[in-house]
Amino acid sequence: MKKASFLVLAALLGQAAPAAADTVLGIHAGVDYWATESEGGVANSSNLQSFSFDDRAAQSYFLALEHLVPVLPNVRLQHQNLKSRGDTTLAADFRFADVDFAVGSQLQTELDLTHTDYILYYELLDNALVELDLGVAAKHLQGEVGIQAQSRRALQDVSQWLPLLYLDAKVGLPGTGLDVFASGQATRFQDSHYYDVQAGIGYQLIDNLLVDVRLKLGYRAIDMQLDDLDNLYAELKFNGVFAGIAVHF
Template sequence: MRKLLVTAVLLSAAPAAHSLPLIDIYAGARAWNPEISGDVATKHQNDISLDRTLGFDKARENVLYVGIEHAVPVLPNVRLSHAKVSDSARRNLNTAINFDGHVFTQGSQVRSKIDLEMTDATLYYSPLNNWLKLDLGLTIRQFKAEFDILSASEHAYRKVNETLPMLHVGARAELPFTGFYAGGAFNGVAYSGSRLTDYTVNVGWTSDFLLGVELGYSQLDVKLDDVSKVDADFSAKGPYLALGLRF
C-alpha cells in the first residue's frame, strides 16, 4: 500500500516536474529480503551468532527514495532515502549465552528481534554525465540498530543510534538496448575500529512513460566496536527488485 501511495503521489506531480527546466526528479521503492549472518555481543562478553545460535534467516526490508538532479554547477544533487530491515526468530538454545548481563541458559526458548533503520541524505556531483554517469559525494546517514532477546525469565535489549558521514560513489552506463542500463553504488565509512558499508549492483530498464524497473544485488556490512556497549560484525545481503519513476 505504501508503494502504491508513493507512486500515485509522484504521478500526480509529473506535470509540475516537467515544467521545471533543467531539473530531473526521480523516486522509487525497493523490496529486499536479505539473509542476515554474523555475530553480536555486549562489552566483555562472548559473541552470539545471529544465524546459527539465534536463528535469524531472511529479513524484510523496504526502501523509499527520492532525488533531484539539476544543471547548476556549484550546487550538489540531492537524494533522500529511508530503509528499514527487520527480522525475528524463535529458537531453543543449544548453548548458554550472555547478552548485556542477562544469562539465557542452554535449552531455554528465546525470541529474538533485530531492527535496522537507515535514513540517508546524499549530496553528490556528477563529473561524468553522458552514456556513462559517475556520481561522487557524501552521504549523511542516521543509523539505528536494535537487538532484543527475550525468554521466560530474562529480557535483554540494546540500541545503537549513530549519525555518520559516508563516502558515496555511484555509476551508471547506458546499454546498447533502448532504455536498458547497468550500474551500482557504494557508501562507506570506517572510524575507531567500527565500519559501515553498503553496495548495490544492478541492471534496469526505463520506459518512455516515466516508469522503470530494476533488478539488483545489495549488501550491507556492519562492524561495531564498543558502540553503545555493543560489539557486532554482521551482514545483510541478497537480491532486490525496485520500481521507479523519473521526470
C-alpha cells in the same frame, strides 16, 4: 506572416518547456523490494553471540533533487527498513543489556537496524551513455536489538550517525532501453566498518518529456561491523536479490 511565425514559435516553446524545466530541477523517486538473508551476532563486548535469523523482506525508498547550480551538491534522501528475527539455543552463558541468560536457553532475537541516509553528491558525468555520481552520506542508524527467553527480556536501543562515501554509476546499452548499474556506500573507522553495495540491470519502461519510469533488478549486500557503538558490538551481513522502480519528473 508574422502571426503564423508567432504561432510556430509558441508551439516550439511549448514543446521545449518541459525539457527546459527538467534541466533546471529534476525530481527522482523510487522504491525497492529486497529479499534479504541475514547472518551474524551481537553482544555488549567483542565476544559475540551468534544468532540464527529468518529470511525477511525489506523495503527502501528514496527521493532525490538535482539542479544545474555547479557549486551546490544535489540532495538525496533514502530510508531503509532492515529487520530480522530468529531462534537460537545458547551454548554458553550470555549477558546482554544487563540481563543474564543461562546456557541451554532458547532465545528469540529481534533485530531492527532501520536507517535513513542523507546524501550530498555531484554529477561527474551525466549523458545518454554514462552517469556517474560521487558524494558523501550521513547515515542515521536508529533501531533496537531485543533478546527474550521465556519471561526474561533484554532490549537495547541503537542510535548512531555514520559518515560514508557515496558512489552511483550507470552505463546505458544503446538501442535497447537497458542499462547496467552499480552503487555503494562505505566507511571504516577504528574497528568498525559499514559497506553497502548493489549492482544489477535496469530497463527504461517509459521515457518522454513528462516522466521517465525505470525498472531495476539486482543483488545487494550490507556488511557491518560495529565496535562499541552505544555499547553494542555486532558483525552482521544482509544480502539478497532486489527489484525496484524509479520515477523521474
